[in-house]
Amino acid sequence: MKNKSAEKYDLSVILPTFNEKENIILILDKIRKVLKNESYQIIVVDDNSPDGTWEIAQHYSKKLSNIQVIRRLNMKGLSSAILEGFGSSNSKWMVVMDADLQHDEKILVEFIKAFEEGYEIVLGSRKTAGGGIGEWNALRRVISWVATKMALLIIKNNVSDPMSGFFGIRKEIFENSIDKINPRGFKLLLELLAHNPDSKVHEIGFTFNKRLHGKSKLNTNVIIDYMEALYDLSFGKYLPLRFLKYSIIGLTGLLLYQLFIWIGLNLLEISKYYSIALGIEAAILSNYFLNNFWTFRDYRHKSIYIITGLFSYHLISLAGVVINYSSTVILINQFKINIYTASIIGAVLSTLWNYRMNFQITWKKEI
Numbered sequence: 001m002k003n004k005s006a007e008k009y010d011l012s013v014i015l016p017t018f019n020e021k022e023n024i025i026l027i028l029d030k031i032r033k034v035l036k037n038e039s040y041q042i043i044v045v046d047d048n049s050p051d052g053t054w055e056i057a058q059h060y061s062k063k064l065s066n067i068q069v070i071r072r073l074n075m076k077g078l079s080s081a082i083l084e085g086f087g088s089s090n091s092k093w094m095v096v097m098d099a100d101l102q103h104d105e106k107i108l109v110e111f112i113k114a115f116e117e118g119y120e121i122v123l124g125s126r127k128t129a130g131g132g133i134g135e136w137n138a139l140r141r142v143i144s145w146v147a148t149k150m151a152l153l154i155i156k157n158n159v160s161d162p163m164s165g166f167f168g169i170r171k172e173i174f175e176n177s178i179d180k181i182n183p184r185g186f187k188l189l190l191e192l193l194a195h196n197p198d199s200k201v202h203e204i205g206f207t208f209n210k211r212l213h214g215k216s217k218l219n220t221n222v223i224i225d226y227m228e229a230l231y232d233l234s235f236g237k238y239l240p241l242r243f244l245k246y247s248i249i250g251l252t253g254l255l256l257y258q259l260f261i262w263i264g265l266n267l268l269e270i271s272k273y274y275s276i277a278l279g280i281e282a283a284i285l286s287n288y289f290l291n292n293f294w295t296f297r298d299y300r301h302k303s304i305y306i307i308t309g310l311f312s313y314h315l316i317s318l319a320g321v322v323i324n325y326s327s328t329v330i331l332i333n334q335f336k337i338n339i340y341t342a343s344i345i346g347a348v349l350s351t352l353w354n355y356r357m358n359f360q361i362t363w364k365k366e367i
């Protein structure tokens with residue numbers, strides 16, 4: 001069989017799928033019908049769906065040289081699936097659409113026209129003339145409205161639906177932004193717009209259909225991811241989100257430290273040395289678990305790795321104390337800085353060090 005991906009087409013349609021067994025054949029049929037006179041290929045990117053969507057797609061594509069199926073075994077997530085599809089396309093233009101029949105395949109022809117006219121990013125919009133959101137419940141409407149308004153605050157492009165999952169991009173514009181994209185969640189279009197503020201954008205109205213088969217994968221995690229992306233794309237360059245989280249947890253640790261000193265002195269009635277040690281240990285434990293849960297949730301330790309993680313976190317904290325102490329003393333004695341300023345600088349230095357080491361050692365590598 002010849003290598004499907006080697007061929008060159010004008011357009012690649014990327015179909016990310018996860019548990020779409022009732023929809024996959026229907027959508028493939030529909031796309032082939034509207035694009036029958038065009039130079040195009042379809043790339044299905046399935047994350048090893050338990051319902052066997054990948055198998056159905058593979059079977060369907062057997063005799064069709066322009067349909068390629070990628071079955072990912074160790075990756076999951078909508079944005080990263082789309083990136084995988086974009087990455088394996090050789091076409092001039094790439095369009096991604098949902099495989100659940102919610103996106104109207106008939107406007108694919110208008111996407112092609114827009115690319116031919118020189119537009120660089122083209123999107124199907126539910127919020128422009130000719131567009132609509134069909135039947136959505138009140139909650140989904142509110143979420144969509146808030147998400148859109150917030151997105152429009154941080155991107156310069158004049159678009160009505162930056163949250164759309166139906167969009168296309170020219171290969172070279174995509175190539176320019178690859179390194180800057182954070183492939184988490186559902187907000188790839190938003191990232192592409194934010195990283196290409198001067199691109200020529202065109203919107204095509206369409207009505208978002210009701211899902212007939214299967215379930216939506218948009219959940220609370222996707223929404224949290226989205227809020228974080230908004231922060232990253234706006235203030236993130238001044239203060240990285242991860243460091244912000246780490247610092248917030250550091251402050252809670254400081255409060256816990258005080259609380260446990262008080263508990264040691266007043267409730268347990270132990271000496272002040274033991275109370276300080278108790279406070280430090282309480283703060284270290286709480287910081288580790290909170291960071292594991294929140295700051296480094298993408299590298300989260302589970303089961304046995306929690307033990308090695310705790311060990312490494314303790315060692316790094318201990319070294320942090322040494323750095324904090326010695327830099328404060330040096331600042332006071334050598335540089336004649338007053339003790340309060342020096343202690344703050346010492347604390348900041350040790351936090352930076354702790355953060356860096358924990359990122360590189362405790363969470364990034366599973367020791």
Ligand code: GDD
Binds near residue numbers: 097099
């Ligand atoms: N490969 C892969 N991996 N595909 C996925 C994954 C995943 O982890 N999660 C979802 N998909 C596929 C689905 O199978 C479907 O084809 C498409 O991505 C959209 O997923 P839905 O779960 O149906 O999303 P939705 O309808 O709730 O959300 C739509 O509207 C959002 C804005 O309101 C999508 O178009 C989103 O992209 C869009 O942001």
Ligand code: MN
Binds near residue numbers: 098
């Ligand atoms: Mn959907």
